[in-house]
Amino acid sequence: MLDAKSTDGSAMFTAEDAARPVHAGADHPRVPVAKIGVLVANLGTPDGYDYWSMRRYLNEFLSDRRVIDYSPWIWQPLLQGVILSKRPFSSGAAYKSIWNEEEGESPLMTITKAQTAKLTQRLKAEYGDRVEVDFCMRYGNPSTASRVRRMVKEGCQKILFFPLYPQYAGATTATANDEFFRSLLKEKWQPAARTAPAYFDRPTYIDALAKSVERVWGAMHEKPELLIASYHGVPRRYLMEGDPYHCQCQKTTRLLRERLGWPEDRLITTFQSRFGPEEWLKPYTVEEVARQARENGVRRIAVMAPAFSADCIETLEEINEEIRESFEEAGGEQFTYIPCLNDDDDHIEALAEVVRENLAGWI
């Protein structure tokens, strides 16, 4: 039996609310049964790896001033003239090498769908039909606005928006939230809204990461000498301007190392995916794996990517192809990529815990 009042005294959403009949008539719009929406969000991905799909996606992504903060007067001519005439080809070829041809979509899309299905199953088992779970993307499809619209139409009078980035960054979490709030601008009946914060320091998330390492370690005869936690980079300037992403990445590695009970030098932090001429967070993964092989004689290495909740182009292509190559060319012999948490049950439980905590007082 659920309480009728939340801790702050406001009315709570009970099982009886979900069962109330729909109000409808010729002189009145249909009023759907009141529900709570949980909308998870990821970065987005192109609809295809052809030139125009790539160009559309990259244009939307790289025009976002939370991602690239140069003045549009300088940046847009460069983007439209130089970058978007070349990068759709090179990035398109990279996407082609990892594409899920069976489903006709990128791995990020396939995995996000699987995560959403499992999270739905878990939350429906706890809350029943009072909760609607869905996913959206910041760039491309399904757009945030389309999924907010659908939730409102289905009766979601409250929406918890959950960006699937373990660490906060202006270029990911904040822009996803911006887009969510922009979507609410269009709603006549605006739902109450919450955003879920970064979850990098939650024991359940750290534990899920640790188990993914232990599974790989347990299955290997010759264990890697070194584990690299490779995070997506951002310009170093963003750190100096107050973005906490760098610190949250470092802390993720420390918590993971403590949970594994490893010494400092067996697990290190690096940053990948540098873009443009500016200095980004260092050390760069592609250089560090080569340096470890060349200068420290490391022959067996493992790489994981804790900034990504799902495998994507940056992990499957950049880490498992480009960064592997860099290590092997420098004399490395055994390169192991540890997949992202994706739809692992431990990961889904960690995400469900974030949802549960952030629904407090609502349900």
Ligand SMILES: C=CC1=C(C)c2cc3[nH]c(cc4nc(cc5[nH]c(cc1n2)c(C)c5CCC(=O)O)C(CCC(=O)O)=C4C)c(C)c3C=C
């Ligand atoms: C140019 C600046 C970029 C910043 C800053 C940036 C930050 C950032 N990105 C992610 C997560 C992902 N990025 C992905 C792809 C991707 N990222 C950039 C550029 C920046 N990212 C580009 C141009 C691309 C597209 C691919 C390419 O052309 O290289 C993806 C994968 C999407 C997919 O479809 O697989 C993810 C996920 C984080 C976490 C982050 C900063 C914290």
Ligand SMILES: [Fe+2]
């Ligand atoms: Fe990125």
Ligand SMILES: [Fe+2]
């Ligand atoms: Fe820091």
